[in-house]
Amino acid sequence: MPPCGADGSARICGRLAPSPTGYAHLGNAWAFLLAWLAARARKGVLILRLEDIDPQRSRPEFAAALLEDLRWLGLDWDQGPDVGGPLGPYEQSRRGAAYAEALARLEAAGLTYPCFCTRKELRLLAAAPHVDDAGAPYPGTCRELNAAQREALFRSGRRAAVRLRCPGESVEFEDALLGPQSFRLEECGGDFALRRSDGVVAYQLAVAVDDALMGVNQVVRGRDILPSTPRQIAPRPTTVSPMIRQASPMTTMPVPPLI
Ligand code: GLU
Numbered sequence: 300m301p302p303c304g305a306d307g308s309a310r311i312c313g314r315l316a317p318s319p320t321g322y323a324h325l326g327n328a329w330a331f332l333l334a335w336l337a338a339r340a341r342k343g344v345l346i347l348r349l350e351d352i353d354p355q356r357s358r359p360e361f362a363a364a365l366l367e368d369l370r371w372l373g374l375d376w377d378q379g380p381d382v383g384g385p386l387g388p389y390e391q392s393r394r395g396a397a398y399a400e401a402l403a404r405l406e407a408a409g410l411t412y413p414c415f416c417t418r419k420e421l422r423l424l425a426a427a428p429h430v431d432d433a434g435a436p437y438p439g440t441c442r443e444l445n446a447a448q449r450e451a452l453f454r455s456g457r458r459a460a461v462r463l464r465c466p467g468e469s470v471e472f473e474d475a476l477l478g479p480q481s482f483r484l485e486e487c488g489g490d491f492a493l494r495r496s497d498g499v500v501a502y503q504l505a506v507a508v509d510d511a512l513m514g515v516n517q518v519v520r521g522r523d524i525l526p527s528t529p530r531q532i533a534p535r536p537t538t539v540s541p542m543i544r545q546a547s548p549m550t551t552m553p554v555p556p557l558i
Pocket residue numbers: 316317318350506519520521524
């Protein structure tokens with residue numbers, strides 16, 4: 300069964316992607332209502348995907364409450380953890396094999412490097428100007444370490460995150476409200492993490508893989524997280540097969556502020 304946006308039709312495939320790290324708030328309700336309308340107005344397919352990748356912050360009771368609240372709002376979805384579907388599992392916590400495969404592809408293509416910077420070291424950079432949700436820009440400290448330096452750091456017991464070696468060229472995409480967008484990843488936080496040093500897959504990689512494999516071709520998200528879009532498009536060509544890549548060009552739509 301091809302992913303929903305990859306069946307050869309121009310059908311819209313949108314997604315509701317709550318992170319069960321707390322109870323629903325007004326911002327969630329607003330974003331999900333607009334995502335639902337944007338898909339349903341064009342007879343599109345909607346997938347509900349639980350973004351419960353962070354084991355420290357995600358809780359099953361929040362997931363259950365979020366689904367209940369979305370139903371209470373009158374929203375529905377065609378595929379999801381509670382209704383099933385051909386592209387599951389629909390919980391990121393159960394999709395580790397797909398993320399590991401994508402990371403292996405990126406590593407094999409030479410697009411990643413281990414990063415030994417500690418949280419403390421990175422926090423010292425926090426005073427630097429940063430772009431929206433991208434956090435402090437990563438200055439590329441570990442990008443050019445040679446094999447011997449990496450080996451020495453591993454031997455000293457340092458654990459490494461895995462970062463994407465971000466391409467220098469711009470990432471372009473169409474935003475249905477803001478028009479054509481062009482971002483250089485340097486402006487969006489630089490080389491970002493694909494896997495944390497504790498082994499947990501990073502949010503940006505999980506979303507890039509899931510959106511591609513599920514054929515999502517329309518993403519409605521808050522204006523504040525627009526810089527996530529280029530970071531999720533950049534690794535995409537290497538994370539999935541060429542067939543899936545061609546099938547799902549992605550459009551985004553920013554959610555305007557509620558007030
Ligand atoms: N899981 C994210 C959230 O709830 C979704 C963000 C997005 O990709 O639009 O904030």
